[in-house]
Amino acid sequence: MTAVPKPLKFLRPHYIEMCAIYDKWTSKELKSSLAEVLSVLAMTYSENNKHDSLKFAILCENLNIVSWGHEYICHLALEIGEVYNDQVEREGSGKATPGELQESSTVKSEGFEFSKEVILQLSLEIVPYFLKHNGEADAVDLLLEIESIEKLPQFVDENTYERVCQYMVACVPLLPQPEDVSFLQTAYSIYLSESQLPEALSLAIRLGDESLVRAVFEATSDPVVHKQLAYILSFQKTSFEYEPVKEIIGNTKLSEHFLYLAKELNLTVPKVPEDVYKSHLDSSKSVFSGTGLDSAQQNLAAAFVNGYLNMGYCNDKMLIDNDNWIYKTKGDGMTSAVATIGSIFQWNLDGLQQLDKYLYVDETEVKAGALLGIGISACGVHDGEVEPALLLLQDYVSNPNSKISSAAILGLGIAFAGSKNEEVLGLLLPIAADTSLSIETSAIASLALSHVFVGTCNGDITAAIMDNFLERSSVELKTEWVRFLTLALGILYMGQGEQVDDVLETINAIEHPMTSAIEVLVSSCAYAGTGDVLLIQDLLHRLAPKPVREEEDEEEEEVGDGNGDPEGPLNAISDVLAKQNSEENAGDEGGDDHDMDSQEVNSGIADEKKEQQENGQENKDSEEKEAVSVDELSYAVLGIAMIALGEDIGKEMSLRHFGHLMHYGNEQVRCMVPLAMGLVSVANPQIKVFDTLSRFSHDADLNVSMNSIYAMGLCGAGTNNARLAQLLRQLASYYSREQDGLFITRLAQGLVHLGKGTMTLDMFNDAHVMNKVTLASLLTVLVGLVSPGFMLKNHQLFFMLNSAVRPKFILTLNEDGEPIKVNVRVGQAVDTVGQAGKPKTITGWITQSTPVLLNHGERAELETDEYISYTNNIEGVVILRKNPEYEKEEAS
Numbered sequence: 001m002t003a004v005p006k007p008l009k010f011l012r013p014h015y016i017e018m019c020a021i022y023d024k025w026t027s028k029e030l031k032s033s034l035a036e037v038l039s040v041l042a043m044t045y046s047e048n049n050k051h052d053s054l055k056f057a058i059l060c061e062n063l064n065i066v067s068w069g070h071e072y073i074c075h076l077a078l079e080i081g082e083v084y085n086d087q088v089e090r091e092g093s094g095k096a097t098p099g100e101l102q103e104s105s106t107v108k109s110e111g112f113e114f115s116k117e118v119i120l121q122l123s124l125e126i127v128p129y130f131l132k133h134n135g136e137a138d139a140v141d142l143l144l145e146i147e148s149i150e151k152l153p154q155f156v157d158e159n160t161y162e163r164v165c166q167y168m169v170a171c172v173p174l175l176p177q178p179e180d181v182s183f184l185q186t187a188y189s190i191y192l193s194e195s196q197l198p199e200a201l202s203l204a205i206r207l208g209d210e211s212l213v214r215a216v217f218e219a220t221s222d223p224v225v226h227k228q229l230a231y232i233l234s235f236q237k238t239s240f241e242y243e244p245v246k247e248i249i250g251n252t253k254l255s256e257h258f259l260y261l262a263k264e265l266n267l268t269v270p271k272v273p274e275d276v277y278k279s280h281l282d283s284s285k286s287v288f289s290g291t292g293l294d295s296a297q298q299n300l301a302a303a304f305v306n307g308y309l310n311m312g313y314c315n316d317k318m319l320i321d322n323d324n325w326i327y328k329t330k331g332d333g334m335t336s337a338v339a340t341i342g343s344i345f346q347w348n349l350d351g352l353q354q355l356d357k358y359l360y361v362d363e364t365e366v367k368a369g370a371l372l373g374i375g376i377s378a379c380g381v382h383d384g385e386v387e388p389a390l391l392l393l394q395d396y397v398s399n400p401n402s403k404i405s406s407a408a409i410l411g412l413g414i415a416f417a418g419s420k421n422e423e424v425l426g427l428l429l430p431i432a433a434d435t436s437l438s439i440e441t442s443a444i445a446s447l448a449l450s451h452v453f454v455g456t457c458n459g460d461i462t463a464a465i466m467d468n469f470l471e472r473s474s475v476e477l478k479t480e481w482v483r484f485l486t487l488a489l490g491i492l493y494m495g496q497g498e499q500v501d502d503v504l505e506t507i508n509a510i511e512h513p514m515t516s517a518i519e520v521l522v523s524s525c526a527y528a529g530t531g532d533v534l535l536i537q538d539l540l541h542r543l544a545p546k547p548v549r550e551e552e553d554e555e556e557e558e559v560g561d562g563n564g565d566p567e568g569p570l571n572a573i574s575d576v577l578a579k580q581n582s583e584e585n586a587g588d589e590g591g592d593d594h595d596m597d598s599q600e601v602n603s604g605i606a607d608e609k610k611e612q613q614e615n616g617q618e619n620k621d622s623e624e625k626e627a628v629s630v631d632e633l634s635y636a637v638l639g640i641a642m643i644a645l646g647e648d649i650g651k652e653m654s655l656r657h658f659g660h661l662m663h664y665g666n667e668q669v670r671c672m673v674p675l676a677m678g679l680v681s682v683a684n685p686q687i688k689v690f691d692t693l694s695r696f697s698h699d700a701d702l703n704v705s706m707n708s709i710y711a712m713g714l715c716g717a718g719t720n721n722a723r724l725a726q727l728l729r730q731l732a733s734y735y736s737r738e739q740d741g742l743f744i745t746r747l748a749q750g751l752v753h754l755g756k757g758t759m760t761l762d763m764f765n766d767a768h769v770m771n772k773v774t775l776a777s778l779l780t781v782l783v784g785l786v787s788p789g790f791m792l793k794n795h796q797l798f799f800m801l802n803s804a805v806r807p808k809f810i811l812t813l814n815e816d817g818e819p820i821k822v823n824v825r826v827g828q829a830v831d832t833v834g835q836a837g838k839p840k841t842i843t844g845w846i847t848q849s850t851p852v853l854l855n856h857g858e859r860a861e862l863e864t865d866e867y868i869s870y871t872n873n874i875e876g877v878v879i880l881r882k883n884p885e886y887e888k889e890e891a892s
Contacts, residue, residue: 008041015045028061035060040068043075051114054079058118065125070133073126077138080123081145083114120148128155136163137834140171149182153190161194163834169203169768170833173531173647177497180530181207188212192219198871201229202767208455208495210240217242224815224879228870231877235765235806237380237773239420250382254807255348257877258312258758260819261809261851267756270316273305276749278729297739299325300333301746304798307340308750311759311805316344320354331365335407336795338369342376343802351377352388368407371396375411376802380773382419389415390423397427405431406444410796413448417803418773424452425460433464435471442468443481443488447780450488451803455495455772462503465489469510469518477514480790483631486518487783490525491776500526517632524639525779529770531646536654539636539643543661543669630668634786637661637669638779641676645763645770651680655689662696668786671703675782678711682778683762684856685721694727698734706744706788713748714778718808719855720757728752740792747798760808761801762856766829766873777804810860811877812850812867821849822867824874829859 011018018038025031035056042052053075057063065073123146130139143149156164165187172180184203191200197216204212217229223244230245240249247253262268303319303326310316319325319341326337338358345351351373358370371393378389389411396408409428416424431437432445446468449461468485469477476482493500500522507518520542527535640657644650658673665673674696681689693715696708709731716724728749735741754761763774780800784791791797814820827845842859854860860874866888867880 011037011041012045015041032059032061036063039063040072043072051079051083054083054114054119054122057122058114066129070135073129074138076122077126077130077142080119080126080142084116084119084146087116120146123148124151124155127152131155131160131164134836136160137167140164140167144171144179144183149179149186152186153193156190156194158194161190161196165190165199166833170831173650192216195219196872197225197229198232198873199767201232202769202873205233205236205238205769213238213240214242224881225870227817228879231879232871235876236769236771237418237803239418247383251347251380252383254381255312255314255346257811257819258347258807258809259314261758261807261811262313264851265758265853267758268313268315270313271309271753271756272317273302273309273746273750276305276309276725276753277732277746281729295739296328296330296333297743298746299328300336300795301743303329303337303340304795305746305750305753307343308754309756311343311755311802312346312348312807313755314345314348314350320344326366326369332403332793332795334363334365335369335372335403336799338366339372339376339407339796339799342373343799345377346379346802346805347377347381349378349381349388352392364401364403368403371404372407372411372414372796372799375408375413375415376799378415379803380415380417382416387421387423390421394423394427397431402438402441406441407796409441409444409448410799413444413451414799414803417451417777418454420453420456425449425458429460429464432461433467435468439468439472439476439479439485440481443484446488447484447491447800450491451773451776451780451800454491454776455493457493457496457499461492462489465492466506469507469512474512477512480787482514483783483786484780486521486631486635487525487779489518490522491779493522493526494772494776495528495770496526497530514631517635520632520639521635521783524635524642528642528775529646530643531650532643533650535643536640536650539639540657542636543633543665545664631786633666633669634672635783637665637672637676638679638782641679642775642779644680645775654680659692667701667704670699670701671707672786674704674708674711675785678714679778679782681715683715683717683719683760685716685719685724687723690715690721690724690727694731697731702738702741703788706741707785709741709744709748710785713751714761716752717761718751718754718757718759718805720753724752725749740788743792744788754805755807758807758809758853759805760856761804762808763804766854766859766875771804771806774804774806777801808854809876810850810852810854810874813877813879815879815881817879819851820880822880823847823849823863824852824860825863826852826854826858826860829857 015038018034018041022031022034022038025034039053039056039060042050042056045052053072057065057076065076123142126142127139130136130142139155140149140152143152152164168183168187172183175183184207188200188203188207191197191203192215197219200219201213201216204216213233217226220226226242226245227248230242230248233240233249234251234254237251238249242249259268306316306318319337326334329337338355341354342351345354355370355373355377358366358373361367374389374392378387393408393411393415396404397412399405399408409431412424412428428445428449432442432449434442446461446465449458449464453461465485465488489503493503504519504523507515507522520539523535524539637658640654644654655677658677661669662673674693677689677693690712693708693712697705697712699705699708709728712724712728728745732742732745732749735745751761761774761778763771763778765771777800781791781798784794784797810824810826812820812822812824825842825845825847827842830839830841830843832839832841842861847863852860854875862869862874862880864886865883866886868883870879870881
């Protein structure tokens with residue numbers, strides 16, 4: 001109280017009398033001065049949400065807000081928000097009178113009318129004060145409350161823009177639509193006006209608007225800045241074209257940069273699968289006795305591991321120049337074995353020469369593998385003028401042999417993921433739309449097209465997929481391939497939010513039991529990475545056992561009183577339903593005693609006969625419903641992980657939900673939970689996650705075990721995590737007699753050592769921009785693993801993961817594009833949003849010389865001022881220029 005001015009201390013008890021005096025006075029000047037004092041007094045006296053401070057502030061004609069201090073201004077801002085929200089609620093609930101709705105610019109509170117224009121004007125006086133006094137968050141919150149965030153840029157200057165934009169971007173995952181988009185657009189315009197082009201580009205990519213991306217490029221004429229922006233854009237595998245730097249955007253330098261990294265880190269010597277298996281450390285030799293190991297399936301696993309280990313290095317000891325290994329596998333295994341050569345030459349078109357010789361062999365499977373490998377080696381690399389992968393693969397797309405055509409289509413999907421290539425559309429759309437072809441071919445064509453046009457809402461592809469749903473027979477729609485048709489639709493609308501509503505309406509119009517499953521997966525993809533709480537609640541509601549019980553009750557009521565057998569045993573919770581049925585039957589008997597006559601008895605007998613005739617049909621329907629609900633539950637589990645990806649708190653909470661689902665879910669839910677946990681923590685090996693997965697990997701249900709093992713591989717992808725590697729070696733020993741279990745374990749081991757620890761599947765970069773191509777590739781494999789047995793038969797689909805892989809390096813170049821060595825500090829990223837002063841953005845750092853590797857959750861900064869970076873996020877390829885003002889410190 002000592003800080004409160006004495007006049008205010010003495011005037012507070014007389015507040016009510018002074019309000020009465022104010023009403024009696026007639027002099028405008030006196031009333032205005034008194035209103036100013038009353039506005040400040042009301043801050044400590046006002047009751048029952050009268051908003052007197054705001055009322056008197058508006059009544060004061062020459063209010064000098066700043067002179068009354070920070071606390072008063074904060075109080076005014078609070079009342080402005082409350083008054084505005086009251087009016088919005090009144091309009092929303094329909095309590096506002098027609099007159100009020102017509103005059104929506106007026107807000108009523110306790111008999112006093114607040115004009116929206118006056119409130120806005122007052123707010124715009126408060127905002128500059130907040131920005132000047134380190135209250136950036138308060139300024140943003142106030143404009144958010146009165147729905148005027150677009151007015152913020154005019155008040156921001158070079159001293160405040162950084163903190164304002166950081167806070168706004170941090171708020172985005174917590175805001176509903178459309179406020180999240182308006183926040184991104186406002187932050188984008190501030191960055192652009194302050195010439196912070198890399199940050200503006202990141203937000204333009206998040207908004208998914210090519211015109212905004214072009215505006216960033218056109219905001220400068222500096223060719224070096226264009227190159228830096230192009231390197232940031234190349235990470236997204238985007239279709240954006242900007243002539244001077246189209247080679248960089250098309251990733252043509254990626255292989256060259258990666259091989260430079262390998263040379264600098266002494267990783268050029270090829271590794272073999274045995275380097276990962278480390279069988280000499282295993283005490284039980286049963287796994288590695290000659291007969292157990294030399295099976296075709298384990299040779300295929302070794303080929304996959306070899307492909308993962310040496311990915312991008314253009315060299316290995318097992319497959320290149322050694323055709324014999326391919327013939328140690330058999331059937332479709334040869335396809336995947338040859339395709340792994342494409343993995344070894346990923347991003348490097350030299351792989352096309354290596355694979356060319358396999359196009360002229362007699363075995364169909366080997367030829368198919370070569371086609372798939374060609375697509376993999378050209379993955380994400382586009383020159384613009386010549387597309388060698390397209391020239392080689394287009395002739396095989398319509399091949400009468402389904403193995404060759406499917407491999408060529410998949411190869412195109414991997415090579416052109418995210419590129420929106422019109423030639424690929426023209427080539428594959430007729431195949432996707434042709435319902436006379438097998439559903440497998442149409443599904444693969446639709447999947448490949450969706451990867452090429454990820455997140456574009458392409459109407460032609462959508463129509464082709466919908467035609468398949470509408471025109472295929474019910475027998476065809478029961479096959480596993482339908483999942484990929486559904487996923488293709490989801491990938492097309494990935495991250496597009498409300499734009500998916502029209503498609504969902506069309507899906508609901510189809511009278512088929514599988515529509516709800518399609519709806520779940522497509523809407524989950526559309527809102528992927530948003531952290532939308534309401535959607536997650538809806539998915540959890542679907543997974544809860546309760547709705548299933550209610551459906552059964554409704555069915556029984558429709559059948560009628562006392563008619564027929566209860567259908568409880570068809571359900572996962574049959575014993576509960578049986579109990580319910582017995583109670584209902586008891587109630588029914590009481591009702592029958594009340595008014596039962598001969599007519600009703602006769603009708604009951606007739607009903608029984610009719611029911612016996614229809615019994616077969618009902619059983620079919622119930623089987624169909626059960627099969628479909630399995631997919632719906634699977635997609636719901638994956639959907640929770642997809643939506644929660646956007647923000648850290650959501651990810652933490654989702655992991656807890658997955659623990660609950662593992663306890664009370666049915667076998668299909670339990671089968672998907674490990675994969676969802678893997679998706680939430682891709683390339684982020686947290687001990688609590690992979691310990692839980694390790695526990696699930698010994699589950700009684702083999703499908704749960706296999707998915708848990710694969711999820712362990714996803715968690716540790718490209719990290720060389722020693723503890724995870726040890727757990728997987730133990731699992732290899734444990735599953736030595738179980739061929740499928742051992743195969744999945746080998747794949748997981750390969751993923752952990754992806755690119756000898758230089759690559760990642762992480763879908764977010766340091767600027768927190770989600771890579772849609774990466775997420776689409778991961779989902780393709782996870783949806784296939786809804787039934788692991790199907791995925792093991794069609795193991796070529798595992799190669800869809802290749803388009804998700806990226807190197808996790810920091811490579812520094814000079815302005816001429818030549819690599820240079822500088823010292824950088826690499827440490828754990830720290831969230832500095834809203835913190836006072838200039839806090840450190842990393843903690844626990846280690847100083848290293850570039851090129852260096854950057855793991856999940858890590859951030860880097862330059863050690864000295866010798867060089868100036870063209871981007872604030874030191875990640876990927878970074879261009880530096882010499883600092884002319886730098887003076888080297890002399891050693892004392």
